[in-house]
Amino acid sequence: METQNTIFYDSCNGNVLGADNPNKFDQKVDNDQGEGVLIDGLVFGCCAFLSQWEFYAKKETGQARLQVWRPSGSTWSLLGENVYDVQETDKKVTYSVPDSERILVQNGDAIGFYCPGKSVVGYDEKNVQGERHRQSTATELGNFSIGSSFGWESITTATDRHFSIRADLTENTPTISSATVTFPDTTPIGTLLGTVTASDVDVGDVITVTMTSPSTVFAFDSSSLQIKNIALMSAGSTNLTLQVSDICGQTQTGSLTVVVTNTPPRIINLPYNVDVSEDQTDELLLHVINVTDDSPSDTVTCDVASVTPVTDIFFTKIAQGSCKYIILTIRENVYTMTISCDDTKDTVTSTFRVYILRNSAPVFTNLQASVSVSTTATVGTNVYTVTSFDAENDQLFYNMTCIPDHCPFTIFQSGDVRVSSDLHDVNVTGYDLYIYVYDGITLVGPKTLTVIFPSLNSAPVIINLPLMSDVIVSENAPLGFSVFQVSYTDRNIGDSHVITASFTPTSGSSLFSMNTSSGLISTSPTVNINYETLSVTSYLIHVMVYDGIAYTTSSLTVTIADVNEAPSFSKNLYYANGDEGSADTSFGTPSFDVNDPDALSTHTYSIGCPEFDIEKNTGELILAVDYDLDKSTNPSNVTCVVTVSDGDLIGTANVAITINDVNDNAPFFGLPSYTFYVPRTSAHGTQLGSISATDRDAGEYGGITYALDQAVLGSEYFSVDSTGGVYVKQSLDSFSAGQALSLTANVTDTGGLTDSVAITIVIIETTTVAIPTTTDRHIRFLEDPRNVAWLSASCAVFGGLGLFIIYLVARYGSIAQLKKWCRRSRPSKTVPRDSQTFRDVERKNSTKRWRGNDRKYRSLHEQPWTTSIQMN
Secondary structure (H helix, E strand, C coil), rough: CCCCCCCCCCCCCCCCCEEECCCEEEEECCCEEEEEEEEEEEECHHHHHHEEEEEEEECCCEEEEEEEEECCCEEEEEEEEEEECCCCCEEEEEEEECCHHHHCCCCCCEEEEEEEECCCEEEECCCCCEEEEECCCCCHHCCCCCCCEEHHHHHCEEEEEEEEEEEEEEEECEEECEEEEECCCCCCCCCCEECEECCCCCCCCCCCEEECCCCCCEEEEEECCCEEECCCCCEEEEEEEEECCCCCCCCEEEEEEEEECCCCCCCCCCCCEEEECCCCCCCCEEEECCEECCCCCCCEEEEEEEEEEECCCCCEEEEECCEEEEECCCCCCEEEEEEEEEECCCEEEEEEEEEEECCCCCCEEECEEEEECCCCCCCCCEEEEECCCCCEEEEEEEEEECCCCCCCCEEEEEECCEECHHHHHHHEEEECCCCCCEEECEEEEEEEEECCCCCCCCCCEEECCCCCCCEEEEEECCCEECCCCCCEEECCCCCCCEEEEEECHHHHHEEECCCCCCCCEECCCCCCCCCHHHCEEEEEEEEEECCCCCCCCCCCEEEEEEECCCCCECCEEEEEEEECCCCCCCCCCCCCCECCCCCCCCCCEEEEEEEEEEEEEEECCEECCCCCCCCCCCCCCEEEEEEECCCCCEEEEEEEEECCCCCCCCCEECCEEEEEECCCCCCCCCCEECCCCCCCCCHHCCCCEEEEEEHCCCCEEECCCCCEEEEEEEECCCCCCCCCCEEEEEECCCCCEEEEEEEEEEEEEEEECCCCCCCCCCCCCHHCCCHHHHHHHHHHHHHHHHHHHHHHHHHHHHHHHHHHHHHHHCCCCCCCCHHHHHHHHHCCCCEEEEECCCCECCCCCCCCCCCCCCCC
């Protein structure tokens, strides 16, 4: 892609692209609406931010979209635009772009502009050679957003103009902080040492920070700009170099100096004093120096720096497996020592004093001795107190051994000899205790203390436990049911015994009880055993027989046996309802909730009413017979006994079934139609007669109401009451005598079912004749107005026909002449002469003759009006 007037320079800061002075190119302006211009002859040659636009507004006001385009293959992409509204004309416009709206341009980007109205950017054609540019008024240019593409390459280029527009560039170097931080060498790995601060005054710029100093101890996170130690730090100073760069390659360098200080060692247990006996001749441990250093990488060494008075009898050595030093001596004297410890960087000191003392061995004052102890003595009982004397009042320490081994006694530093375990199990007559005393220097002993048990007790013996098999107890066993009788013996006649029991699992204590006097194990007196609710069904019972001194133990296992239990309903009465109807009608499934301790049992249902069946698996109620509540013998409420069975045992409950009445019968009239006669002068309220309908439903759906449909009459001239009585509702003067009125009577029951019947009301003139009334009977032939109508019409037709025949007979004189007249209306038919029809006629009419050449024949006896057959 060819370019012109491209600016190339190392730094864009302070450079411009376009007219140095837009005022020079202010001669002309385009008048096209919505024109866009790409000045691809003005191309940026560096990376910077566009900080200011200048152009000359010639003569038009309006919006100017000042744009930067970037080539992308055969198209150009809109990189950014700044919008400026021109308010004044014939002057240079200088638009400083806000920081947040500045466009980042790079090498190869070109400037342009778009004006929605007429162009506001001037140009000059005085010079022959101008900037290469492309112009377009494509409508999509006005709808472009940042990132939109346009095929400027398809637009013809021109170089005949210098546009009065320029773009000023600016470039700011990003900044980065430098700092010094101090941490001890005990700083844990992963400690945040510092956070780098970097910034760029170019708001749209993107900066990147890197650490240019390689390090195995420090790590830099370029996202959070945090520096942490990834290893333990040694004392000293480390300078970490950091660099910040922006998109345009501008860089700045900063640093973080990490100063690591040493933590000196600490002597924990000095100063300290110690006494040493004057008779000490062997190497003696005087003190263990406890020294620590929080610096993990430091090695600490300690030594005796000086002794006052001067001597070489003291020295230190490191204790095996530790970092502690031991001060030893091999001679007796009185000394003050200075102890120094260092970690190769810092040294600390403290003092240690040794006092030489004369020592005398301690002396027992009440041993040898013997003592009697009862086997009923409890743990902690003091049986004897050993006393001793030490001339230096040294702290004395006691210990002992015994024969036989593992004796039930222990000695305390106070000299007390106490019972340490239960004496009930003792089976020897006594123990010899060999006691020692120690003053820290001299161990004296042993001296003997003899302990005697004068009344040794024998433990009882359980004689019928353990068992060879489990004891079986059925669930639902009676409360207090005897399970097992514990039997025992005791050589100590007269001992009182207590028999106790414990259970594994402990829940067995709620199911069983032990009689502590008799040893009888029974089921609980208050809790029934339910196999199905138990989490375990086998219980280990630990039995202990105690005579007040000694005890013996044994155990037995009790297993709970599952027993079949009857199912039961949770309620005594359930409810169901349904509509009357035919057999097999479902009444639904009542919410039978059956309880059966045997969770795996399968249940079936049965019912004790002949009117109903029950589905044995689901409990659905079904009519067993056709059930009609309109029969007085069928009640609307039935209570039945329902039985549930697990195949062996049963449970029962009642179900109250309500049978709902339904409207299953439509009302109907007793007659197919009704006819009433009424004088046209009848007054309002005159009864014409009665209609009657029946509904076979009993109860709420048995009620009926009557109504008259008189829509064909145009008004309501008649009415009907609740009993079926038909009455005159308004004057009948508008009707003529003999006129038959047709209307419909409707009957409706309370359930909405209907029937209808036709009513004919004949208007009569006089009121002297009694008005016939209609009862529930079959009507006579002439009582039906329809029969009267067609019979009257037939009589009229036949009467007219008879008069016409009389007229014809009178005119023609005889029936024979009338017959000839009737034949006159028969049409002539022409047939071919050689046809079979012609030959048949010729044979039958031998008395006929031919008429000329018209090929027709006539009978000799024909009159002029006689119908003839024409033959061709």
